[in-house]
Amino acid sequence: AAGVIQSPRHLIKEKRETATLKCYPIPRHDTVYWYQQGPGQDPQFLISFYEKMQSDKGSIPDRFSAQQFSDYHSELNMSSLELGDSALYFCASSFAGAGEQFFGPGTRLTVL
Amino acid sequence: ELKVEQNPLFLSMQEGKNYTIYCNYSTTSDRLYWYRQDPGKSLESLFVLLSNGAVKQEGRLMASLDTKARLSTLHITAAVHDLSATYFCAVAPLLYSGAGSYQLTFGKGTKLSVIP
Numbered sequence: 001a002a003g004v005i006q007s008p009r010h011l012i013k014e015k016r017e018t019a020t021l022k023c024y025p026i027p028r029h030d031t032v033y034w035y036q037q038g039p040g041q042d043p044q045f046l047i048s049f050y051e052k053m054q055s056d057k058g059s060i061p062d063r064f065s066a067q068q069f070s071d072y073h074s075e076l077n078m079s080s081l082e083l084g085d086s087a088l089y090f091c092a093s094s095f096a097g098a099g100e101q102f103f104g105p106g107t108r109l110t111v112l
Numbered sequence: 113e114l115k116v117e118q119n120p121l122f123l124s125m126q127e128g129k130n131y132t133i134y135c136n137y138s139t140t141s142d143r144l145y146w147y148r149q150d151p152g153k154s155l156e157s158l159f160v161l162l163s164n165g166a167v168k169q170e171g172r173l174m175a176s177l178d179t180k181a182r183l184s185t186l187h188i189t190a191a192v193h194d195l196s197a198t199y200f201c202a203v204a205p206l207l208y209s210g211a212g213s214y215q216l217t218f219g220k221g222t223k224l225s226v227i228p
Binding site for chain 2: 033041043044045048056058088090099102105106108
């Protein structure tokens with residue numbers, strides 16, 4: 001069965017640089033969620049999209065933005081990167097109403 | 113604000129023993145999930161619990177949900193080394209917040225080590 005695809009899987013950036021993370025949801029899933037997981041921490045909800053509209057916002061810094069495109073893939077744009085942004089970033093997708101979220105493999109971002 | 117508490121946070125147990133991980137949450141919810149995470153890996157869905165009294169079992173793991181007590185348990189029977197991982201419970205809010213979004217609030221996780 002098709003799963004959630006995330007790219008890149010690993011990313012190394014310098015402070016103050018920008019990064020773009022991509023997420024391709026499971027086919028026919030119309031809801032995408034982004035989570036951030038710091039080392040030894042639990043995943044924290046950042047933002048979600050339903051039918052290409054932002055539906056919820058969590059603890060996402062103003063330096064970050066995201067969108068969902070017409071083909072339902074989503075991108076998380078991160079600017080002015082800080083050391084504290086180093087984390088695993090997960091994308092999850094679901095079919096609205098079903099609730100269950102399926103997680104992608106994650107993107108490991110390292111900020112030097 | 114929805115809060116999710118798991119305990120214990122660390123669990124070291126011998127192979128063959130039984131143990132239970134607890135997950136309490138602060139507000140009404142009708143959807144609770146258990147995930148397994150190996151170091152540096154993604155979140156693997158173990159159980160989806162959608163109603164009061166729900167009980168699900170898979171191999172040596174069994175999960176239950178009591179929505180009145182706002183409590184879920186993950187019971188491990190006759191632990192084996194392969195079960196070593198971090199286990200998270202996660203709760204979705206009861207009400208839709210807008211259009212079909214169920215952002216998850218996770219517990220801190222229980223790091224399980226099964227010792228031969």
